[in-house]
Amino acid sequence: AAAAGAVGAVIYNNTDGPVNGTLGGPENARIPTGGVTAAAGAQLAALGGQNVTLELRTIQEARTSYNVIAETKTGRKDNVVMLGSHLDSVTDGPGINDNGTGSAALLETALQLGSTPKANNAVRFGFWSAEEFGLVGSTYYVDQLSFEQQLDIALYLNFDMIGSPNAGYFAYDGDNSDGVGAGAGPYGSAQIEKTFVDFMQAAKGVALEGSDFTGRSDYGEFIAVGIPAGGLFTGAEVLKTPAQAAKWGGTAGVAYDPCYHQPCDNLGNVDRVALERNSDGVAWALGVYATSTESING
Ligand code: PHE
Ligand code: ZN
Ligand code: ZN
Ligand code: ZN
Numbered sequence: 001a002a003a004a005g006a007v008g009a010v011i012y013n014n015t016d017g018p019v020n021g022t023l024g025g026p027e028n029a030r031i032p033t034g035g036v037t038a039a040a041g042a043q044l045a046a047l048g049g050q051n052v053t054l055e056l057r058t059i060q061e062a063r064t065s066y067n068v069i070a071e072t073k074t075g076r077k078d079n080v081v082m083l084g085s086h087l088d089s090v091t092d093g094p095g096i097n098d099n100g101t102g103s104a105a106l107l108e109t110a111l112q113l114g115s116t117p118k119a120n121n122a123v124r125f126g127f128w129s130a131e132e133f134g135l136v137g138s139t140y141y142v143d144q145l146s147f148e149q150q151l152d153i154a155l156y157l158n159f160d161m162i163g164s165p166n167a168g169y170f171a172y173d174g175d176n177s178d179g180v181g182a183g184a185g186p187y188g189s190a191q192i193e194k195t196f197v198d199f200m201q202a203a204k205g206v207a208l209e210g211s212d213f214t215g216r217s218d219y220g221e222f223i224a225v226g227i228p229a230g231g232l233f234t235g236a237e238v239l240k241t242p243a244q245a246a247k248w249g250g251t252a253g254v255a256y257d258p259c260y261h262q263p264c265d266n267l268g269n270v271d272r273v274a275l276e277r278n279s280d281g282v283a284w285a286l287g288v289y290a291t292s293t294e295s296i297n298g
Contacts, residue, residue, distance in 0.1 A: 072117060072119055079122070079152070080121060084157070084158055087099070098161045126141060138221055157231050162282075163271050164274065168211075174189040174191070204280070232278045236260045239256075
């Protein structure tokens, strides 16, 4: 709403959020012009020099998109090991680290596994659609399952950004003890976290840290319905600390992924060593849980 004595305007654009200021003043620079309609442009011109409150609204377009689900023919169908990654990117960029890396690792793991491995538990892959629009694909998938079908999923492993160029090495904090928000919030599985921590230490010499289950990726709905979850992550917009740079290499004071959600998230935006290590972690965890999930659910 406009402040007293001011004039209100609604600008339809592709960016959300209110902008307050005087047109023609410094705040004007914050108003994106691409996509502003002619009518809104005329409205803006008429308001020149006055104090206004502008409301930017997103123009949304309905589209249908698809998850891709694949499952082994072998293994128990009532004790499924599920792994997932999102296929989509933000509209601003190509999304190679976010999330070409997780999807590439998962696809290669699926190809190496083949359709009929000697597995005790069935392995199911979920390549999610529309994660960036609010976890749409994975949420839809979990919610359209019957309660029985949800119970048939023993655990869910998520891989969203596993080759960040200034990589951190994180497992989702299932024991809820070592992430930034230790002791609070939703959590997944301590046993799954330990599986990743132990493998990365023993096989790669890398000491993982916990990353909070913030609800920012596709594990969200799995946890919400009580399915144990975990996964690997190399970090997004948060800055690497000096202690982490000393431990893992890379640059302190710089984001794990400086190109997060930007046009520069291209093929150059991948730490291939991190991607290699984490891809092996994907395959390892799959092998562990396809053999047995007893460590998780007895
Ligand atoms: N889900 C986020 C994205 O796709 C990335 C992310 C994952 C951020 C996990 C924080 C924690 O942009
Ligand atoms: Zn993203
Ligand atoms: Zn992502
Ligand atoms: Zn932890």
